Amino acid sequence: MENKIIFAGPVGSGKTTAISSVSDILVVGTEAKASDEVAQRKDNTTVAMDYGVLNLDGGTKVHLYGTPGQDRFNFMWEILSENAMGFVILIDSARPDPLADLDHYLTAFSKPIAKCNGMVVIGVTRTELNPRIGLLDLFYERISTFKLNIPVFEVDGRDRKDVKQMLLALLALLDPSTTRTRPT
Amino acid sequence: MLTEFSGNTTDTAVQSTTSASLISLVQRILTSGVNTRIVVADLGDVIILPKRGEYHSTIENMPAFCTAPRTKFEIHLLTDSESTTITVAGKDIKDLLWQAAFHAHQDRLIGDCSENDVIQFKRWPNLTRLPVTPNTARICALLTRHPTSITLVRRVLGIDRDEVNQVISAAFSSGIVNTISRGPSLASSELAVTEVKPEQSQKTGLWHSLFAKISSL
Numbered sequence: 001m002e003n004k005i006i007f008a009g010p011v012g013s014g015k016t017t018a019i020s021s022v023s024d025i026l027v028v029g030t031e032a033k034a035s036d037e038v039a040q041r042k043d044n045t046t047v048a049m050d051y052g053v054l055n056l057d058g059g060t061k062v063h064l065y066g067t068p069g070q071d072r073f074n075f076m077w078e079i080l081s082e083n084a085m086g087f088v089i090l091i092d093s094a095r096p097d098p099l100a101d102l103d104h105y106l107t108a109f110s111k112p113i114a115k116c117n118g119m120v121v122i123g124v125t126r127t128e129l130n131p132r133i134g135l136l137d138l139f140y141e142r143i144s145t146f147k148l149n150i151p152v153f154e155v156d157g158r159d160r161k162d163v164k165q166m167l168l169a170l171l172a173l174l175d176p177s178t179t180r181t182r183p184t
Numbered sequence: 185m186l187t188e189f190s191g192n193t194t195d196t197a198v199q200s201t202t203s204a205s206l207i208s209l210v211q212r213i214l215t216s217g218v219n220t221r222i223v224v225a226d227l228g229d230v231i232i233l234p235k236r237g238e239y240h241s242t243i244e245n246m247p248a249f250c251t252a253p254r255t256k257f258e259i260h261l262l263t264d265s266e267s268t269t270i271t272v273a274g275k276d277i278k279d280l281l282w283q284a285a286f287h288a289h290q291d292r293l294i295g296d297c298s299e300n301d302v303i304q305f306k307r308w309p310n311l312t313r314l315p316v317t318p319n320t321a322r323i324c325a326l327l328t329r330h331p332t333s334i335t336l337v338r339r340v341l342g343i344d345r346d347e348v349n350q351v352i353s354a355a356f357s358s359g360i361v362n363t364i365s366r367g368p369s370l371a372s373s374e375l376a377v378t379e380v381k382p383e384q385s386q387k388t389g390l391w392h393s394l395f396a397k398i399s400s401l
Contacts (some may be wrong), residue, residue: 003390022401056393131273133238140307149328151308151321162312164401165321169311171395172325176388177341179329 001116002083004063005170007050008109009090010101011069014125014157016050018090019064021160022167023052027066045069049080074108081112086119086170090157093135094126099142106146117179118148121170123155123162206250206284207294207357209257214277219262224252230280233267238274246315250287278358279314285357286315291346293334294353302365304331305355314354317347318399327355331364 007015020027030048050066065080067073081087089105091098102122106113113120122139139152151169155162172178206222213220214234223229227249228242243249285294293299305327311320322341326332332340338348355361 022398054394054397056390056397058393060390060393062394062397133236133273133276136310151311151324151328153308153310153312155312160401164398165312165316167398168395169308169321169325171391171398172321174391175322175325175395176391178322178325 001085002063003061004065004084005086005088005167006081006084006109006112007064007066007088007090008077008105009067009069009123010092010095010105011045012095013069013090013092014123014155015066015069015090016046018088018123018155018157018163018166019050019052019066021158021163022054023064024055025053027052030068048073048076077108078112081109084112084116086116086121086174087113088121088123088166088170090123090125090155091139092126093124094129098124099138102139102142106143106148110146113148118150119170119173120148120150121166121173122150122152123157123166124152125155125157127154128156205254205288206252206257207281207288209259210277210281210284219267221260221262223258223260224249224256225258227252231262231270231274232277232280233270233274234277236274237277239277239280240270240272240274241280246283247287250284275313276310278360279310282309282314282354282358286350286354289353290350292353293349294356297334297352297356297363299334300365301363302331302333303327303352304362304364306360306362309355309358309360317351319343319347320351323348323351324355331362333365 007019009015016027016029028051030046030050046066046068048068050064052064052066054062054064056062065084067077067080087109089102089109091101091105095101106120122143124136124139127135136152136154143150143152150173153162153166153169155166157163209222210232213232217234219231219233219235221229221231227245230243230249231240233239305324308324308328311324319341323337323343326337326341334348334352337343337352338345341348352361
């Protein structure tokens with residue numbers, strides 16, 4: 001595994017913002033002017049990747065990569081995901097069918113997710129636009145069909161506390177103490 | 185009905201005379217199915233809508249509300265017309281139960297729960313919208329994966345008793361805990377988890393550095 005965490009999710013789900021809120025460097029972006037239906041949502045969109053860094057004591061770096069949201073750039077998803085230590089998948093709850101988006105991303109990233117033993121956190125964004133009691137329950141039901149046991153949180157990517165809590169949950173999944181084996 | 189309160193008319197404030205905590209008060213309101221406003225003077229109010237499974241709050245100081253003396257709670261039962269004026273979506277009532285236990289049980293386990301119980305979390309709590317301790321996510325990661333005794337949670341994760349008790353009490357209150365040692369699977373192999381040991385990893389150093397980094401954000 002490499003020291004990298006992948007942020008994935010649909011266009012406008014908040015990947016670039018989330019990385020920016022915790023990165024130690026200004027996020028290196030590959031944004032271009034949106035020219036298709038994305039232009040109705042925002043002026044610019046990521047076309048290759050976003051890149052941020054967490055600098056640790058001792059000089060170690062943890063790389064934060066944001067994948068482009070549009071499916072036509074999905075060749076980048078596999079390249080960026082190779083040997084990732086974990087995934088943050090952001091789902092925009094204000095899109096027409098967020099559960100279908102969840103299906104799409106869990107399926108698209110199923111191989112690298114399996115390779116890192118299911119180290120995934122789901123962040124549900126823009127819940128304030130469409131507040132619903134039990135929304136997270138629906139996500140858990142859908143995730144159970146993928147045989148994954150992972151956390152789902154409401155997240156505002158602009159709020160560093162929310163992104164911090166998501167990353168702490170991902171780290172908790174990675175914590176050797178929480179993954180225990182039976183003695184032989 | 186909320187029979188343990190000294191009155192239950194729909195528009196009259198009455199003082200709680202029970203020995204119940206906020207948690208049991210909320211649970212009784214949920215059982216009764218009656219829309220209810222709980223007021224604490226100077227702090228604000230919480231409206232509970234049991235049939236919708238939600239609550240609405242004007243409270244800014246939730247720790248003070250959750251730990252207020254029981255005599256401070258005023259209970260108002262809402263009429264149907266009062267209830268129907270609440271059209272905006274509230275918050276999940278399970279989140280209120282988490283908060284009530286989190287603030288009221290800062291060092292001890294919630295009643296009916298023993299340190300020797302083997303428990304498992306059914307799912308993660310919505311940690312971005314709830315009060316948490318520094319190691320809440322680690323406790324959740326362990327207990328959503330492995331049924332574990334509460335005593336062993338402390339030992340495996342190296343966390344002090346008060347923090348573990350506080351988080352597990354909140355989880356119990358919000359209804360996400362299965363008590364394995366009291367259920368039908370008592371004799372199952374799951375109980376063997378009390379004999380497991382932590383997995384060793386060469387990446388432990390990196391993990392500690394990253395955990396410290398993220399915690400300091």
